[in-house]
Amino acid sequence: MTVNPADDKSKTAVAFPLIIVDFGGLTEAQLLGAAKVLRDALAHVPSGYQAEGAAEAEVAARRGETDWLGFAALHDERLVGWIGAIKVYAHGWEIHPLVVAPDRQRQGVGSALLAALEAHAHCEGAATLFLGTDDDYGGTTLFDVDLWPDVLSHARSAEVTERGHALAFYRCHGYAVVGVLPDVNGLGRHDVLMAKRLG
Ligand SMILES: CC(C)(COP(=O)(O)OP(=O)(O)OC[C@H]1O[C@@H](n2cnc3c(N)ncnc32)[C@H](O)[C@@H]1OP(=O)(O)O)[C@@H](O)C(=O)NCCC(=O)NCCS
Numbered sequence: 638m639t640v641n642p643a644d645d646k647s648k649t650a651v652a653f654p655l656i657i658v659d660f661g662g663l664t665e666a667q668l669l670g671a672a673k674v675l676r677d678a679l680a681h682v683p684s685g686y687q688a689e690g691a692a693e694a695e696v697a698a699r700r701g702e703t704d705w706l707g708f709a710a711l712h713d714e715r716l717v718g719w720i721g722a723i724k725v726y727a728h729g730w731e732i733h734p735l736v737v738a739p740d741r742q743r744q745g746v747g748s749a750l751l752a753a754l755e756a757h758a759h760c761e762g763a764a765t766l767f768l769g770t771d772d773d774y775g776g777t778t779l780f781d782v783d784l785w786p787d788v789l790s791h792a793r794s795a796e797v798t799e800r801g802h803a804l805a806f807y808r809c810h811g812y813a814v815v816g817v818l819p820d821v822n823g824l825g826r827h828d829v830l831m832a833k834r835l836g
Contacts (some may be wrong), residue, residue: 651745660707670716678736720750767832776802783826
């Protein structure tokens, strides 16, 4: 699938020509590129993949799973982002991961990858896409807040801080906050759960 800036009518137009390809068909060099993008995109996140070999191990593990599928965005053969999903339920897939190379962020790559996954998931009969988006650095107003006992009222009030967070990206694409897993990355470091109805 080719996404050209000139004919891209999506919500966030891509800033340069992109090709979206099946993750299963990537070359060894592109797979190393996928690991680098994973490491670099999450460098600001304590729960990222900074340990030596961690990003490469994650790429290998995902590729080996029969219930996982993915797409990669290529620009001039360089892998600039990728998205994956796990078929957790018969009609509900979990997005994991979605990462864009830091020098290519805010140029429409993430939106193009998400659109490709949503179209494919819808075609395959998925009704819902969902994800957990961690905040262990202060990107949302939930960071460092004790969410108990009324966790859901905090979930309803979640906003993005000036540090920026993927929550804003997903909201812009129709995903709603459907819950929070409190303290799962340490006290005050929560995982925000989001979902979208397809179709
Ligand atoms: C989140 C991410 C995947 C988005 O991909 P992207 O290619 O940068 O996003 P797009 O250019 O398609 O953005 C579309 C819109 O989403 C919103 N958005 C994207 N990233 C954002 C951020 N970090 N903070 C706030 N809003 C954001 C903006 O409204 C943006 O439009 P604008 O640039 O015109 O304002 C990418 O920035 C990334 O890899 N971030 C680090 C890793 C990460 O957080 N992954 C998600 C884990 S769940």
